Amino acid sequence: MNNEMLLIQHGKYLTSAGSWQQAPAIYVQHGHIKAIGEVQNGLQASRTIDAAGCLVLPGLTDLSVALREPGNRDKGSIASETAAAAAGGVTTLCCPPDTQPVNDSHAVSKLIGELAHASGKCRVKPLGAMTKGLLGEQLAEYASLKRAGCVAVSNAYHPLRKLSVAKRCFEYAKTQHLPVFVNPMEPSLYRGSMHEGIVSTTIGLQGISSLAETIAVAHYLQLAQATGVKLHLSQLSCAESVAQIRQAKQQGLNVSADVALQNLLYTDEAAANFNSVFHTQPPLRAESDRIALLEGVKDGSIDAITSAHRPHEATAKLMPFGDTEPGMSLVEHLLPLAWMLDQRGELAFPRFIRAMNEGAAAVIAEPANHIAESAEANLVIFDPEHQHLCLAETMQSTGKNSPLLNQTITGGVNTTILEGVVTYQRSADTLDN
Amino acid sequence: MSAIQLTPNGRLKHFLTVSGLSRELLTEILDTADSFIEVGARNIKKVPLLRGKTVVNLFFEPSTRTRSTFELAAKRLSADVLNLNISTSATSKGESLSDMLQNLEAMASDMFVVRHARSGAAHFIAESVTPGVAIVNAGDGWHAHPTQAMLDMLTIRQKKGSFEGLRVAIIGDILHSRVARSQIRALNTLGVEEVRVIAPDTLLPLHVESLGVTVCNDLEQGLDDIDVVIMLRLQKERMQGALLPSEQEYYRLYGLTKDKLRKAKPDAIVMHPGPINRGVEIESAVADGPQSVILDQVTNGIAVRMAVMSMAMSGQTESNKTSE
Numbered sequence: 051m052n053n054e055m056l057l058i059q060h061g062k063y064l065t066s067a068g069s070w071q072q073a074p075a076i077y078v079q080h081g082h083i084k085a086i087g088e089v090q091n092g093l094q095a096s097r098t099i100d101a102a103g104c105l106v107l108p109g110l111t112d113l114s115v116a117l118r119e120p121g122n123r124d125k126g127s128i129a130s131e132t133a134a135a136a137a138g139g140v141t142t143l144c145c146p147p148d149t150q151p152v153n154d155s156h157a158v159s160k161l162i163g164e165l166a167h168a169s170g171k172c173r174v175k176p177l178g179a180m181t182k183g184l185l186g187e188q189l190a191e192y193a194s195l196k197r198a199g200c201v202a203v204s205n206a207y208h209p210l211r212k213l214s215v216a217k218r219c220f221e222y223a224k225t226q227h228l229p230v231f232v233n234p235m236e237p238s239l240y241r242g243s244m245h246e247g248i249v250s251t252t253i254g255l256q257g258i259s260s261l262a263e264t265i266a267v268a269h270y271l272q273l274a275q276a277t278g279v280k281l282h283l284s285q286l287s288c289a290e291s292v293a294q295i296r297q298a299k300q301q302g303l304n305v306s307a308d309v310a311l312q313n314l315l316y317t318d319e320a321a322a323n324f325n326s327v328f329h330t331q332p333p334l335r336a337e338s339d340r341i342a343l344l345e346g347v348k349d350g351s352i353d354a355i356t357s358a359h360r361p362h363e364a365t366a367k368l369m370p371f372g373d374t375e376p377g378m379s380l381v382e383h384l385l386p387l388a389w390m391l392d393q394r395g396e397l398a399f400p401r402f403i404r405a406m407n408e409g410a411a412a413v414i415a416e417p418a419n420h421i422a423e424s425a426e427a428n429l430v431i432f433d434p435e436h437q438h439l440c441l442a443e444t445m446q447s448t449g450k451n452s453p454l455l456n457q458t459i460t461g462g463v464n465t466t467i468l469e470g471v472v473t474y475q476r477s478a479d480t481l482d483n
Numbered sequence: 484m485s486a487i488q489l490t491p492n493g494r495l496k497h498f499l500t501v502s503g504l505s506r507e508l509l510t511e512i513l514d515t516a517d518s519f520i521e522v523g524a525r526n527i528k529k530v531p532l533l534r535g536k537t538v539v540n541l542f543f544e545p546s547t548r549t550r551s552t553f554e555l556a557a558k559r560l561s562a563d564v565l566n567l568n569i570s571t572s573a574t575s576k577g578e579s580l581s582d583m584l585q586n587l588e589a590m591a592s593d594m595f596v597v598r599h600a601r602s603g604a605a606h607f608i609a610e611s612v613t614p615g616v617a618i619v620n621a622g623d624g625w626h627a628h629p630t631q632a633m634l635d636m637l638t639i640r641q642k643k644g645s646f647e648g649l650r651v652a653i654i655g656d657i658l659h660s661r662v663a664r665s666q667i668r669a670l671n672t673l674g675v676e677e678v679r680v681i682a683p684d685t686l687l688p689l690h691v692e693s694l695g696v697t698v699c700n701d702l703e704q705g706l707d708d709i710d711v712v713i714m715l716r717l718q719k720e721r722m723q724g725a726l727l728p729s730e731q732e733y734y735r736l737y738g739l740t741k742d743k744l745r746k747a748k749p750d751a752i753v754m755h756p757g758p759i760n761r762g763v764e765i766e767s768a769v770a771d772g773p774q775s776v777i778l779d780q781v782t783n784g785i786a787v788r789m790a791v792m793s794m795a796m797s798g799q800t801e802s803n804k805t806s807e
Contacts, residue, residue, distance in 0.1 A: 246689050247689060247690060248689075248690045248693045250688070250689075251688035251689055251690050251691060251693060251694065252502075252664075252693070252694065253602060253603070253626055254602045254624055254625030254626035254627070254661055254664050255602045255603070255624070255625070255626070256625070257688075257689065259689075323487075323606070324602070324603030324606045324607065365581070368581055368607075368611070369580065369581075369601075369607065370580075370599065370601035370602070370603045370604040370607045370623075370624075371601070371602065371603040371607070372601050372602060372603070372624070373601060
């Protein structure tokens with residue numbers, strides 16, 4: 051928070067009602083939006099940002115950004131990945147507990163919180179481990195995790211082999227008033243490195259059956275109903291999962307879900323050349339799944355979209371496909387990719403923003419961001435016309451494992467503001483491109 | 484998918500998969516192989532096409548037949564040959580695979596013949612090596628075994644004259660078979676009438692018909708009107724993952740016996756990529772019988788490997804010239 055007056059001029063902003071509104075001036079001071087409307091001669095701005103031709107958006111909330119720290123500094127650090135998130139327009143993020151050591155303790159959560167605070171790029175809300183060491187055997191200390199700032203507990207793609215343990219986790223999480231984030235996977239069926247379908251059959255890669263997810267979704271929905279926990283299903287990938295969650299919501303179950311942006315953009319066809327950038331978790335599935343996921347976002351069955359950001363060092367992807375590590379480095383390109391979905395007519399841009407603002411914030415019981423007078427100033431200025439060539443050296447993330455690498459990207463974030471402070475400003479040389 | 488293995492002029496520069504190759508190119512491989520069969524019959528079994536070139540046989544999986552026929556093929560082309568048998572445990576991390584390739588390239592190798600347990604390994608290596616080095620896929624995971632498929636095609640053409648009108652049955656573990664995937668692709672490209680796969684559902688990949696095959700679960704029904712019978716090797720470990728109950732039941736249902744072979748056309752030929760499990764997928768009387776062409780396949784393997792090695796090397800030379 052600081053005292054200087056920031057003036058954003060000539061932008062078009064997204065109202066809380068989801069419509070676009072021209073704003074000659076948005077004044078920001080003391081971490082809040084002071085005024086929206088005409089330029090006021092009485093207000094002296096110490097810094098002016100020209101947002102002509104740009105969209106002013108509420109800051110995004112991303113439910114799954116792997117920061118890799120502690121433990122995997124060759125993949126990323128809290129400093130580098132929160133900077134990448136800020137460059138992507140994110141002001142609040144959740145980081146999964148699969149660090150080294152696993153975030154199953156007060157100490158690790160505290161460390162993450164302190165390092166995130168020091169870098170100051172994003173609000174970081176850690177997810178604690180659902181079980182000690184993510185081994186699926188013993189409960190982690192949920193109350194301590196919560197005290198250290200964790201907003202939920204998660205299995206982070208580590209299988210909960212015993213439903214008896216999952217049931218206890220749900221019961222204990224409910225007792226501690228913590229939501230559970232579950233990546234639904236039935237471990238005995240979750241074998242392989244891509245979607246089981248025509249492409250896996252053609253190229254002879256072991257395929258992960260859709261049943262590995264949909265059977266797990268059915269289990270966890272029943273456990274949630276029985277225990278009364280607030281269940282959040284993370285990164286759904288199958289059409290049948292969307293159908294199940296839609297039905298569960300219609301029946302009044304306290305459940306939410308998100309989808310990884312990669313699963314809205316790509317299908318298993320992208321991996322037909324053994325391109326390891328498209329080795330993801332969950333796998334990229336069939337076109338019918340992709341369409342169903344988009345429909346799920348549109349009708350609200352799926353509450354939130356996440357970058358599922360998974361930065362890797364180069365060698366993690368330099369192996370035969372099945373031996374490579376899954377995931378994409380995507381957080382800093384959320385908005386250009388969302389813009390692409392809008393331009394293709396697949397998902398309206400304001401709907402995307404809602405999924406990454408109101409939708410995601412509600413999952414972790416945080417207030418959503420609003421562009422309105424006296425609201426907290428968490429803002430993104432996005433230029434949909436901006437073009438730039440994505441190169442390894444222009445990426446903020448340590449992980450260069452982006453499908454956009456060496457491609458020209460249309461749309462770019464100019465500025466991200468967190469509590470009135472600029473956390474990202476595109477440098478002049480890339481502005482000129 | 485196969486753009487990586489062709490020069491801008493559509494010539495082979497690697498041989499990674501049959502997929503994406505035209506009927507003309509496959510026919511050219513067969514014709515070239517035909518011309519090398521004559522070399523194998525000579526007193527002095529050598530031609531100088533790869534003289535001064537270094538071929539490295541890089542085998543991450545054990546193999547006797549494929550490795551030795553590649554070695555013989557390279558030697559008959561006058562290349563220097565280095566055989567490396569690498570246990571996968573030593574290279575379970577791909578970083579050392581990349582490192583190893585760089586080391587071998589530093590020894591000025593011109594061609595790698597690669598066998599690896601991972602699907603896509605040959606693609607990965609072809610993308611990693613410096614231009615000018617040819618990669619020949621000697622089998623990668625469940626993905627492809629293109630030289631095996633082409634030697635099978637050569638054998639079929641020798642015995643049947645052409646591919647037109649042929650009905651071919653492939654019997655056994657299609658799910659885990661790189662050989663079957665390459666054969667199906669080659670047979671369809673060369674224009675056979677029908678490729679039929681015969682197996683229980685546990686040994687068939689999801690949507691197998693998308694490969695361009697018809698599916699039959701019953702061996703005797705499936706052999707009806709068949710010209711070419713291709714048996715696949717059954718790995719013993721298939722009993723572990725609940726794919727099959729026992730070798731005995733498999734043999735009773737899918738083992739090729741003289742009796743069952745009578746359902747096929749009288750002049751049908753019987754093929755097997757080897758090594759054979761006698762009494763598991765095939766009866767000895769069939770494997771050694773008059774309709775078996777299994778040893779012809781081995782002989783043809785040398786000629787086909789000479790063909791693709793010489794074609795890939797000349798493709799590399801051509802693309803080097805154009806890039807200079």
